[in-house]
Amino acid sequence: MENQELEILFQQKIDREEKIEPKDWMPEAYRKHLIRQISQHAHSEVIGMQPEGNWITRAPSLRSKVVLLAKIQDEAGHGLYLYSAAETLGVTRDEMLNALHEERAKYSSIFNYPTLTWADIGAVGWLVDGAAIVNQVSLQRTSYGPYSRGMVRICKEESFHQRQGYEIMAHMAQGTPEQKAMAQDALNRFWWPSLMMFGPHDSDSAHSAKAMRWKIKRETNDELRQKFVDKTVQQVEVIGLTIPDPELKWNEEKGHYDFGEINWDEFYNVISGNGPCNKQRLSHHKKAHDNGAWVREAAEAYARKKQKSVAA
Numbered sequence: 119m120e121n122q123e124l125e126i127l128f129q130q131k132i133d134r135e136e137k138i139e140p141k142d143w144m145p146e147a148y149r150k151h152l153i154r155q156i157s158q159h160a161h162s163e164v165i166g167m168q169p170e171g172n173w174i175t176r177a178p179s180l181r182s183k184v185v186l187l188a189k190i191q192d193e194a195g196h197g198l199y200l201y202s203a204a205e206t207l208g209v210t211r212d213e214m215l216n217a218l219h220e221e222r223a224k225y226s227s228i229f230n231y232p233t234l235t236w237a238d239i240g241a242v243g244w245l246v247d248g249a250a251i252v253n254q255v256s257l258q259r260t261s262y263g264p265y266s267r268g269m270v271r272i273c274k275e276e277s278f279h280q281r282q283g284y285e286i287m288a289h290m291a292q293g294t295p296e297q298k299a300m301a302q303d304a305l306n307r308f309w310w311p312s313l314m315m316f317g318p319h320d321s322d323s324a325h326s327a328k329a330m331r332w333k334i335k336r337e338t339n340d341e342l343r344q345k346f347v348d349k350t351v352q353q354v355e356v357i358g359l360t361i362p363d364p365e366l367k368w369n370e371e372k373g374h375y376d377f378g379e380i381n382w383d384e385f386y387n388v389i390s391g392n393g394p395c396n397k398q399r400l401s402h403h404k405k406a407h408d409n410g411a412w413v414r415e416a417a418e419a420y421a422r423k424k425q426k427s428v429a430a
């Protein structure tokens with residue numbers, strides 16, 4: 119069959135809500151689009167361990183330390199599911215990591231902000247994982263089978279992460295005036311960067327039109343951002359904090375909250391490598407990767423040895 123014919127059949131399959139599987143025919147552009155998105159998603163999970171890892175040794179109780187450790191380990195697991203999903207598209211782990219290290223591949227802007235206080239760990243779990251869930255629940259219905267199935271599992275774990283963060287914020291908001299102020303300060307610093315996680319406005323989003331046609335994305339950047347704002351406002355009210363946006367108000371006609379404009383200069387600055395922690399995050403990742411070379415070499419040597427003995 120000609121490519122054009124195959125593309126028509128491919129689109130019909132997507133329109134029938136059938137999943138595309140690794141060995142199915144797919145347009146090269148669909149494969150590349152998925153490799154870009156899934157690998158960047160995987161990098162985000164792994165780089166996202168750094169701002170939280172910063173607080174493991176300073177968690178205020180044994181319970182909070184154990185919970186935080188479990189959450190961070192989950193993020194490593196999410197990275198592994200996602201790298202594996204991307205590998206089914208014919209890219210290797212080395213290729214993906216090289217692209218990250220050479221700054222050809224991005225990771226989520228949010229992880230370039232520092233975690234200055236324990237309340238920031240609350241804000242990350244509550245807002246960052248909260249935003250991630252809104253996006254990932256939608257991605258459970260993505261058209262590529264391995265990505266979709268990975269998302270189902272990841273979403274289950276993310277909801278525990280979100281509650282872990284919300285619990286920290288709720289406790290601090292009901293604590294001493296200093297603790298409440300710390301919680302409010304964390305909300306003030308993480309609110310706008312959390313809204314940036316959903317990407318540029320639909321009108322400025324380079325990849326959205328194709329992603330929607332191929333059902334890689336099921337909802338647009340702006341639709342998901344709106345969902346996140348609507349669900350988070352009530353949670354903020356319950357714990358008595360204030361969203362740092364004077365333009366936030368309920369719009370009866372739309373049935374949604376209106377909210378202020380994101381600082382897009384800041385967003386583009388961060389995603390082009392100039393945020394507060396970009397350099398630190400990347401150099402830490404490279405160092406950890408280099409330090410782990412002996413583990414990869416040992417695993418390869420073991421695999422070779424095992425293969426030899428099976429062959430014998």
Ligand code: FAQ
Binds near residue numbers: 324329
């Ligand atoms: N940061 O045309 P679009 C987590 C880039 S959750 C950095 O709209 P697209 C859990 C975009 O890549 C966070 N770059 O792009 C966790 C593109 O550049 P490119 C990860 C961004 O793909 C919690 C350009 O701008 N979640 O890790 C951002 O259609 C706590 C044009 O943008 C995912 O990755 C941004 N915020 O939509 C872990 C979800 N926004 O690639 C640890 C899957 C846009 O051409 C601790 N990904 N860009 O160089 C997606 O849903 C989509 O890729 C979007 C962007 C929505 C992120």
